[in-house]
Every structure is written in C-alpha cells, then in structure tokens.
Amino acid sequence: MEHSRRQVLGAMGAGTILAGGFAVSSGRQRDDVTILAAGSLNDALENGLRSDVDVPLRIEAHGSARVARLVADKQKNPDIVSVADVALFDSPLSPKWFCEFATNSLVVAYNPETEGGRRVADAGSDGWYRPLSNGEVTLGRTDPDLDPLGYRTLFMLELATSHYGTDTPLREVATQRSRTYPETRLVSQFETGSIDAAVTYRNMAVERGYNYLELPPEIDLSDPRYADRYATADYELPSGKTVKGTVISYATTARDRRQSVVEVFETHATDDYLTDFGFAVPDKYPQYTDNAPDVFTI
Template sequence: MGGLRLRGSRTRRSRRGFLAATAGTLASTAVAGCIGGGREPVEVLAAGSLQAAVDDGLRDALDDPIALEARGSAAAARLVADGQRDPDVLALADPSLFDRLLDSPWDATFATNALCVATADTPGGRAVSNAADREDADWYDPVLDGTAALGRTDPDLDPLGYRTLFALELAADADDHPGLSEGVLSPDQLYPETALLSQFETGALDAAVVYESMAADRGYEFVDLPPAVDLSDPDRADAYATATYRLPDGVVVAGDVVEYAAALRSPDDAAAERVFDALVDSATLSAHGFAVPESYPRYRSSASNVDSNGPSAVPGLAER
C-alpha cells in the first residue's frame, strides 16, 4: 500500500495484577475490604481503563476505604451532569468532558496513554499479529478479509470508542486507504469495556482496540501502533485534530493526545483529598502502564483558563 506504513509491531507487556473482567455492563462497583471504625468510603467514579490502577494500586497505597464505580468516561460525565451520581473524586479519560458536560471549577490532567490493538491466541488473532510483522501487509488486513473479528467500545459512551475511529481515520489518510474505516468497522463490534475484555479473553474476539495500559495490566500481546495514529505524541496534536466524531448530543469531538483528568469534588473531605492526591501520583500510574510526563499533574481552572503544574497558580487551589 502507498503512503506511510502503519502496520505497527507486535509487543508483549508483563502481567501486572490480572484483573478478571466481568461480562455484561461496563459499570463495576467495588468497595475496599473492611470499612473500619464506621468510616464512609470515598466514592470514586472513574474511567474503565483506570479500574486496575485503582483496584490494584490505589487501594494498596491508602488506608482509606474506596468505593469505585468504573464506566465509560462519556457515560460517567453524563451521569454526574444529570445529577445521577455525586462522587467525591471523578476521573475521566478525556479532559474535554469537564468542559463539555460538567461545571467543574478545576481539574488536574495527570496521565497519558496510547492506543494499541490487542491480539488473542486464536487463528484470527495470530493472523493480525503476523500481518503486523510483515512488510507487505498491515495489521488490519485480516479484519478486512474476514479472517479476524475486531472488537471496540461504543464511541457514544467512551472516549476509547471515538479514539478508535480517529485512529482508523488517520491510518486511512496516511496509508492512502480511503475505504479503511468502512471495511474495518461493523455495528456488531461494539461492547461496553468490561464486556469487550471478556469477549476478547474468552476468544470470542480475535483482536480489540485498547489502551496500552490495559494491555500491560492484563498481559495481552498487542500490535504497537505508530505515533501517527496511536494518539500519544503531543507534537502531532494538530494532525490528530483532523479526525472528528459527532456525539448523539450534536457535539463534535476532535482527535487529540490521550490524556486523563480528575476533579476533587469534596474538597473539605480529608479522605477524599488523600485519594485524589494518590490517584494523580505518578508512581501508582506508571506501575500500571500509563505514561506520566514530568510536568504532570497539571492543574487547570475552567473559570480562568489557567494551566499550571502547581495548584498554587490556579485560583481557589492555593490552599491545597
């Protein structure tokens, strides 16, 4: 094919605390062990891709009990905006959701990630991996010819879903393959995140578009996509922005670097503050496959549009 080669390369990351996915809904609520002394748990509503970092990292780092609900970020933001959820800490896989759907006085961008294509130990999964290793093929060729079944999350509920569409659009442009998205995508691919992982792990899907942190946590073999499409390179932000998707509410989202942001919604609660601070700490996140630039966390006030790597520069945060 012409254009920039986007076949990627096969990668396997070490397993870090395998998290058994539950089929059905993406929502997953878990309360930390024993809540001693009558303490109320800190309620955390987080992106599904953060679930393992909270369950296997954050809980171990703190004595405070945590009640975690993991959902697609767009769905989570809408629940808060509609008053159906009122978490102490809200952590989303797309900082722009705080601007589009929520009236949050400030938030902190705390990590980045990259897209990849996880491959199962199935004939179709091995075909995807083998295509990625060949000079005369692309990873998506077995999907196009029906050899492999690809799964993805719903773009109307989850940033991973619309980022998958961005990656395919960017790959189509770079590879001069105008029919790529139409050939790869089908309505029966869509799953809530935990259902996607369950289908993938049981071999019902041969490949799935996931974040590298998810692949690292679960020990998946995956195709490591190039920066031109994996939404990881800040220097390519303008190129990423050429890919767009219209959400059901009419809002158009554009491609950008994958980033995570969190807001402390109960600032007077010392336990909630401890959980928030531990969540945005680089040590916990790096151990679960997230990338954490040296300038993070970056605090931003929506009212003043201030962007800073220290809370003291953001109005209302100096006391933190």
C-alpha cells in the first residue's frame, strides 16, 4: 500500500520522539535539521534544498554504504537519512518506514581536455568501452565497499560485457585499470586532469556541467523493463551482504518528529529542486513503504 505524502508528514508532526542531529539530548528544542546523505545528493541538498527551506540545515555527505554504517553503528544520529540504494534500508539499516523519492542513471563522463577523454568521446555511446579495454583511458570510479555508485559501476560493466559482446570482461578490465575515489571527489578529478573518464550518476555530470555519454537502458540501471537483466549482476559487501543490480532508486527516512524536520522532509522528498539537479522523479514518486505513519494529515 502506498501512503500519501501528507499522511506521512502529518504523522511525523505528532511530536518529538528521538533526539535528532548528530547528538543532542532528548527533549532539547533546536531549529536546525541534520541530514546525512549520499554523496551524489550533496550538491542538490547544499544548493537546492538549503535555499528552498527556512530551517537551518546541517548536511553531511558520504557514500551511501558508509552513511548506512555510520547510523547503524550509532556513530551518527541525524534527523534525516537519505541513501542512493533502497536496499541499504533493509540492511544494515532497518527503519520502520522510508520513502523512495528520485531515480538516476549511470553515464560515462569524460574530460575533453585529455587525449584519453577525447578517445572516449570519439568512440561514442556504442564504443566507449574500446579505448578502456585497450588501456588508452584512465577511468575513475568509486569504492564499491563504500557506496552504491561503486558497485553499480561494476554491475554496469558486467552487463556491458554481454550487451556489447566484448572478448574481455569489462568488469575485470576496469578493476585493473581504474582509479578509485570517494563519491564526493570523483568528478572533480577532471579539473586536475587525473582521469580521462568516469562512470558516474547522470545528475553528477549534469550539475557540474561535464561532458558525458548516455548509456543504453539495458545497462544504465534506470529502466524497470530491464530489471531482470540488472539482477544478474551482484557484489558482496565486506559485511557479507550481497547486493544485486536493481533500478536506481533513492530513499529517505526521518528519525525525528519535530515540526522543523517535517518541513524539511516534505521539501526534500517532493520539491522541484531534484529535477533541476539532474535527478528523475517518476510520477509515482514519492512512494512510501506499507508501514509509513498515517495517523493524520496536516
């Protein structure tokens, strides 16, 4: 069952039940709202959400797997948690409810100022993998143990091997010939010339104005029609949890019922700033889990 946004937000407004933020005592009154979020959301939150709300925000961004682990291990206690993979709300986090609010796709961004980047551009969406396979390109990616972009990159490369019919497994090539960076620093490596290309989320390329190649929907993890195909790829996290390829979906949950949190959550999950920063928002979103609060509306 899907719940309306107003039902959920109404229930959240019932009263404070947890101390929000990154550590305050229960019952303490404060206006600021803390958000611990996926690195790919950082720019949208800092430069979109922040200006759309009247509440002071404290935003901290990391790879989503790290975000989940910081909360699960009680190292962080934010008001709102937002991750780039809904699977992380099954484990290591297990919130009572959450909301899926945006989607994304994988693209290959490239640096037109380097020879390797120009080779990727010349190869186009149908041949970008060839200069990678030939060792002509320095590829940037993120750590699959720390964030979903990292393991989704591996999923895409595995799917691309069969899609393009390459002789060499692209996932194997990439792990041998690529450089790994934190999600929040990946695309900025273009500015230093450290990498020629990077597998990244579309929104990250769009919001920074970088050149990129769209990938076929069969491998870009954006199209529900290919969900079964995506699921053939998997990765085992250090925790022992195995994650499978799925359609990219961002999810968020609120852990405090203060009115300020309600207001920020509403804008975070529904406002137009998301599409302004390169995310896609399907008509069915936001979409809530069955056990989302629905005590009353506001």
